[in-house]
Amino acid sequence: MLATIVTLFLLPVAWLIATAYKPAAAMFTSPPTFLFVPTLDNFRKIGTLYDLPSLVRSSLTISIGSALLSLLIGAPCGYALARSRSRWALAIAYLFLGIRTVPAVATLLPFYLLMRDVGLLGTTAAVILIDTVLNCAFVTWMMFSYVRALPPELNEAALTDGCTLWGAFWRVDLPCVRSGLVAGALFSILFSWNDFLYASFLTRLDSKPLAVALVTAYGTYDISWGTLGALAHVALIPIVLMVVALNRFFIGGLVRGVH
Amino acid sequence: MSTLRLASRLPFETRRKLFLLTLGAPALVYVLAIGVGPVAQGVWYSLFDYSLIHPARRHFVGLGNYAALFADASFRNALLNTIVFSGAAVALEFATGLGLALLLWRDSRFNQICLALLLVPVTVTPIAVGLIFKGLLEPDFGMIGYWLAHWGWSDPRGLLGATHTSLATLVLIDIWEWTPLMALILLAGLKALPVDVLEAATADGSTLLQRFWMVILPLLLPAIFLALVLRTMDAFRVFDSIYVTTGGGPAGATDTLMMLAVKRGLQFFDIGAASAIGNTMILCLALIASLFVLLIRRADRLANGR
Amino acid sequence: MTKRKPAVGLLALTALLVPSGVFAQAKPYAGITLALASQNDQFAPVLAKLAPQFEAATGAIVKVDIMDYGTLLTKTTADFVGHTKGYDLVTMDIVWSGAFAENGYTVDLTNWIKRDAAEIDTGDIYPVLMQSLGGFAGKQMAFPFAGYANVLAYRKDLYAAASLTPPKTMEELVTDAVKLTDPAKHTFGFVANGKTGPAGAQDWMQYNSQMGGSIVDAAGKPVINSAANVESLNVYKELFAKAAPPGAADYDWDGREQSFRNGTVATMETWSVGAPGYYDPKQSKVVDTVAIEAAPSAKGLPPRYGVGGWGMAINADSDPKKQEAAWAFIKWLTSPEIHKQFNLEGAGSFLRRSEMTDKDLLAKFPFLPVIATTFENGNGDYRPRIPQYPEIQDLLGTAVNAVLVGSADPKAALDEVQAKAEKLF
Numbered sequence: 005m006l007a008t009i010v011t012l013f014l015l016p017v018a019w020l021i022a023t024a025y026k027p028a029a030a031m032f033t034s035p036p037t038f039l040f041v042p043t044l045d046n047f048r049k050i051g052t053l054y055d056l057p058s059l060v061r062s063s064l065t066i067s068i069g070s071a072l073l074s075l076l077i078g079a080p081c082g083y084a085l086a087r088s089r090s091r092w093a094l095a096i097a098y099l100f101l102g103i104r105t106v107p108a109v110a111t112l113l114p115f116y117l118l119m120r121d122v123g124l125l126g127t128t129a130a131v132i133l134i135d136t137v138l139n140c141a142f143v144t145w146m147m148f149s150y151v152r153a154l155p156p157e158l159n160e161a162a163l164t165d166g167c168t169l170w171g172a173f174w175r176v177d178l179p180c181v182r183s184g185l186v187a188g189a190l191f192s193i194l195f196s197w198n199d200f201l202y203a204s205f206l207t208r209l210d211s212k213p214l215a216v217a218l219v220t221a222y223g224t225y226d227i228s229w230g231t232l233g234a235l236a237h238v239a240l241i242p243i244v245l246m247v248v249a250l251n252r253f254f255i256g257g258l259v260r261g262v263h
Numbered sequence: 264m265s266t267l268r269l270a271s272r273l274p275f276e277t278r279r280k281l282f283l284l285t286l287g288a289p290a291l292v293y294v295l296a297i298g299v300g301p302v303a304q305g306v307w308y309s310l311f312d313y314s315l316i317h318p319a320r321r322h323f324v325g326l327g328n329y330a331a332l333f334a335d336a337s338f339r340n341a342l343l344n345t346i347v348f349s350g351a352a353v354a355l356e357f358a359t360g361l362g363l364a365l366l367l368w369r370d371s372r373f374n375q376i377c378l379a380l381l382l383v384p385v386t387v388t389p390i391a392v393g394l395i396f397k398g399l400l401e402p403d404f405g406m407i408g409y410w411l412a413h414w415g416w417s418d419p420r421g422l423l424g425a426t427h428t429s430l431a432t433l434v435l436i437d438i439w440e441w442t443p444l445m446a447l448i449l450l451a452g453l454k455a456l457p458v459d460v461l462e463a464a465t466a467d468g469s470t471l472l473q474r475f476w477m478v479i480l481p482l483l484l485p486a487i488f489l490a491l492v493l494r495t496m497d498a499f500r501v502f503d504s505i506y507v508t509t510g511g512g513p514a515g516a517t518d519t520l521m522m523l524a525v526k527r528g529l530q531f532f533d534i535g536a537a538s539a540i541g542n543t544m545i546l547c548l549a550l551i552a553s554l555f556v557l558l559i560r561r562a563d564r565l566a567n568g569r
Numbered sequence: 570m571t572k573r574k575p576a577v578g579l580l581a582l583t584a585l586l587v588p589s590g591v592f593a594q595a596k597p598y599a600g601i602t603l604a605l606a607s608q609n610d611q612f613a614p615v616l617a618k619l620a621p622q623f624e625a626a627t628g629a630i631v632k633v634d635i636m637d638y639g640t641l642l643t644k645t646t647a648d649f650v651g652h653t654k655g656y657d658l659v660t661m662d663i664v665w666s667g668a669f670a671e672n673g674y675t676v677d678l679t680n681w682i683k684r685d686a687a688e689i690d691t692g693d694i695y696p697v698l699m700q701s702l703g704g705f706a707g708k709q710m711a712f713p714f715a716g717y718a719n720v721l722a723y724r725k726d727l728y729a730a731a732s733l734t735p736p737k738t739m740e741e742l743v744t745d746a747v748k749l750t751d752p753a754k755h756t757f758g759f760v761a762n763g764k765t766g767p768a769g770a771q772d773w774m775q776y777n778s779q780m781g782g783s784i785v786d787a788a789g790k791p792v793i794n795s796a797a798n799v800e801s802l803n804v805y806k807e808l809f810a811k812a813a814p815p816g817a818a819d820y821d822w823d824g825r826e827q828s829f830r831n832g833t834v835a836t837m838e839t840w841s842v843g844a845p846g847y848y849d850p851k852q853s854k855v856v857d858t859v860a861i862e863a864a865p866s867a868k869g870l871p872p873r874y875g876v877g878g879w880g881m882a883i884n885a886d887s888d889p890k891k892q893e894a895a896w897a898f899i900k901w902l903t904s905p906e907i908h909k910q911f912n913l914e915g916a917g918s919f920l921r922r923s924e925m926t927d928k929d930l931l932a933k934f935p936f937l938p939v940i941a942t943t944f945e946n947g948n949g950d951y952r953p954r955i956p957q958y959p960e961i962q963d964l965l966g967t968a969v970n971a972v973l974v975g976s977a978d979p980k981a982a983l984d985e986v987q988a989k990a991e992k993l994f
Contacts, residue, residue, distance in 0.1 A: 005366070006366055006367070006373075006374070006377050007377070009363065009366075010377050010380050010381060012439075013380070013381060013383065013384050013439065013443060014380060014383055016392075016395045016396065016399060016439070017383055017384070017387055017395065019395065019398075019399060019406060020391065020394075020395045020398075023398070027851075028851055028852045033404065033831060035409050035410070035413070036404055036405065036406045036409050038406075052614070053614060053635075077289040077290040077293060078290050080286035080287065080289070080290070081286060081287045081288075081289070081290035081291060083283075083286060084283040084284070084286040084287035085287060087283055088280075088283050088287070096287075096291065099294075099299075100290075100294065101492070102549075102552070103294055103298045103299070104493070104496045104497070105496050105499070105500075105544070105545055105548040105549070105552075106298060106299075106301075106302055106541075106545060107500050107520075107521055107524055107540075107541045107544050107545070108500075108502075108525075109521075109524040109525055109528040109529065109537050109540075109541050110301055110302055110305045110537075110538065110541035110542075110545075111297070111298065111301040111302070112528070112529065113301075113315075113528065113529075113532075113534060113537075114300070114301040114304055114305075115297065115301065116647060116651060117651055120651050120652075120653045125653050125655065126653075126655050133297065134297065136293070137293070137294055137297045137298040138298075140290050140293065140294065141290075141294055141298070144290055169278065169279060169282040170282070173282075173286070194385075194386060197388070198386075198387075198388040198389060198390075200388070200389070200390045200503055201502065201503070201525070204640055204644075205529065205643070205644065205647065208604065208634060208655055208656075209604065209632050209633070209634035210632075212634075214388075215388050215390055216640075218388060218390050218391055218394070219390055219507065219637055219640065220609055220635055220636055220637055220640070229398050232391075232394060236391055239388060239391065240386075240387055240388060240391060243386055243388075244382075244383055244386045244387065247382050247385075247386045248379045248380065248382055248383065248386075251378060251379040251382055254382060254447075255378065255447055255450070255451060258447050258448050258450075258451040315650040315651075316646070316650060316668070316672065318650075337967070401816060401824070402815055402816040403755075403814050403815070403816045403824075403828060403833065404827070404831070408816075412815065418815075419815035419816075420815050420816055420818055420819060420974070421815070421816050421819065423819060424815075424816055424818055424819035424974070425974070426974055426975075426976055509765070509819070510764060510765050510766050510821075511765050511766075511967075512764055512765030512766070512769075512819065512967075512970045512974075513765065513818060513819060513970055513971075513973075513974040513976070514765075514967075514970055514971035514974050514976035514977065515765075515967060515971065515976075516976075526963070529643050529647075530639070530642065530643055530646075530959070530963075531959065531960065531963075532646060532647070532650055
């Protein structure tokens with residue numbers, strides 16, 4: 005039963021991947037055919053239509069950049085909120101969770117004009133900065149949960165042993181939540197890699213990531229599912245493989261997120 | 264140096280507070296400035312007739328934008344669609360996700376592999392998910408759509424093309440995409456349940472259903488809360504999959520608030536109206552979130568006597 | 570400027586003899602990079618392919634950013650209203666002329682065209698293209714580079730099998746389409762875009778014009794619910810119900826084109842830019858059976874040939890030096906020689922009279938005389954190129970789609986659009 009369910013969840017993706025090997029003429033037959041002579045034409049075509057190295061570079065820069073920045077500011081914040089005894093800490097933690105409710109349209113236009121004024125429009129940096137709002141909020145929330153699950157005695161013992169506050173944070177507590185950091189990075193990378201709306205609005209030719217190119221592949225006169233399938237090899241397979249390979253951390257992140 | 268020495272002379276508790284504040288401030292300032300700031304600005308803009316295309320026309324209209332929205336049938340339609348979509352998607356994802364989580368609960372090699380593979384839909388770019396289903400369900404050439412139409416199981420226009428099935432089909436696509444995430448959050452909750460409580464419940468001879476209802480579900484409440492809140496927030500803002508499949512059609516049957524807001528804001532650059540739609544969405548979500556908090560608290564009190 | 574070519578040749582020669590410092594001088598725009606925002610039509614990859622040639626000739630690098638229609642409109646408008654100078658060159662859809670002119674988004678090219686008229690050979694360019702692909706209220710907001718003719722594509726074999734001749738009037742088109750439809754064989758008489766948004770709105774406006782309707786009156790005010798329009802929408806609805814593939818109400822351009830190329834459909838009106846695709850055996854099953862004709866009009870009406878396509882516009886915010894280079898690019902791209910090459914590479918974007926009789930082009934594209942007829946007699950205003958067009962198109966897209974799927978009555982739907990449209994003026 006489980007196997008059937010998992011297959012159901014995988015088949016549509018398999019279809020998209022398979023279309024990459026379908027010749028253009030076999031794509032639109034009625035009734036649809038399952039059998040076709042595989043071709044590599046579509047891969048040749050995306051090679052001429054897109055600057056693939058640039059697309060991959062932008063996607064990597066945006067997702068890794070945003071993940072690093074989110075960890076840099078989000079992780080300490082989540083830690084501080086978890087360890088703070090202030091009544092406000094919980095409220096602020098919920099604020100970080102609630103930032104997800106803000107629709108992209110609300111932030112995009114003011115952010116667009118801000119990026120113009122600081123001269124970052126059309127760069128991957130602009131996308132990194134706006135993705136980081138959501139990503140660092142999520143990392144903060146996650147670290148908040150991880151650190152709360154951590155016994156405070158560790159930290160207190162370190163302090164008694166003469167550790168500085170920073171030392172106790174950096175050398176004692178942080179290593180304990182290493183898997184939380186990995187999970188946070190993973191969620192950030194996933195979000196940024198897949199984001200379409202922010203990236204499509206803020207990037208230009210040189211900074212365009214793969215998710216945006218996927219929609220361009222969907223042209224007006226010549227949507228070819230084949231081109232799309234071929235592009236999907238580059239856009240989907242790396243991220244899917246990464247998450248599936250690191251699923252332990254991904255799921256671990258969810259376990260903590262719950263408490 | 265002198266500030267450092269000064270700091271070290273402060274009492275420990277004050278230093279600790281300062282330290283935590285320093286750690287926490289960057290993220291908080293960042294999110295407030297770039298995430299919350301524009302929302303506040305948006306509240307202000309929503310009180311103006313303000314279009315970037317006709318900047319000269321800008322003037323204060325009070326709640327005029329909101330009044331115009333609620334007087335507009337297409338907005339009311341989009342609001343209703345959004346509520347129906349999120350309600351149906353989240354409820355069904357919760358039911359199937361919980362079932363899936365229970366199936367996956369037992370730790371085995373096979374289950375672990377299934378778990379890893381279930382992450383695939385969650386990982387696939389939402390834009391691609393929309394395009395995949397558009398291709399599959401197309402009634403004239405689609406691998407699934409053709410046969411559904413051929414055998415008369417769907418309208419001849421196809422599942423996405425007929426007004427009475429299009430929204431439901433988008434719910435199904437959303438379920439395909441997000442049930443695994445729901446299942447994983449709930450599974451995470453299940454795995455974190457205290458073993459001794461479960462063993463005690465098994466020992467006192469209660470049936471499986473009783474155990475599920477009386478012991479497991481109450482303990483699972485925090486996970487359920489998180490899963491529902493996260494998914495509702497995301498479902499309410501659904502955009503990518505609709506944008507590339509129906510574009511809001513047929514006949515507005517799949518128009519949602521986010522589609523409308525993107526159209527008004529990023530196509531016509533009507534900042535006033537787009538902000539008003541955005542604010543309505545935030546307000547709705549705040550209401551829903553508080554409702555969830557109330558319900559979960561109540562359930563928690565009833566079940567766990569807390 | 571007029572003597573550019575020999576000069577470039579000469580300087581290229583000198584470049585072989587003298588060090589590169591002097592060579593840079595030979596290229597007047599060396600060091601300049603132009604960003605071009607292009608619609609993802611057939612011409613886009615060709616633009617990208619030709620750009621290095623322009624660089625070799627002038628030193629200016631042209632980077633072509635290819636986008637879908639919605640993204641292009643959003644990103645270029647954002648660029649204009651935010652004065653962000655992201656793009657120097659923008660492909661402009663015929664219907665954006667009014668909005669561009671009203672807001673001064675792009676450079677008015679009138680004086681430059683006058684100045685360089687001899688070099689451009691303006692007489693060779695179809696007046697309808699010059700006037701509609703960028704001309705608006707005495708200004709020239711873009712320079713035409715991709716003229717599309719609305720043509721009728723039909724299947725010779727299916728018409729012959731039913732002993733029919735290709736339709737000469739809209740009435741014939743409708744009756745023939747119904748006769749040629751046989752759902753059991755999965756053959757349909759007709760196809761058009763029905764999808765919400767620009768796709769559905771634009772196709773209906775085309776048919777509406779051929780059936781004698783009009784979106785605005787002589788004074789430029791909307792008359793969307795006129796009796797003629799309501800009647801034409803009624804016929805259109807019938808046509809969809811009786812003769813189009815069931816999925817057509819949800820088609821945009823790609824679905825429509827695919828259904829024709831894969832042989833399901835007997836008749837389709839389309840932009841000439843798609844036509845080369847029907848003759849390409851790699852993507853078409855109708856290579857030997859397709860024919861292209863001028864589009865019909867209602868009985869008793871003078872022919873209403875639709876003209877559309879794209880102009881190339883220069884961002885008004887760009888630096889003067891870049892604007893100058895951009896203008897050089899436009900002149901280069903539309904020059905007889907390069908534009909011919911552009912089309913031989915499959916851009917499907919015609920512009921000049923001389924192209925219609927060119928031997929090489931005719932050999933590749935046998936339907937050029939049909940395009941010539943359309944350009945000679947055509948009109949680009951059946952979709953009103955007024956500043957309010959984008960909103961009207963959006964309203965119409967929703968209304969037409971609602972009518973086609975049976976959720977709204979034609980009269981009521983158009984009444985509602987009219988009421989909303991009046992508020993825009």
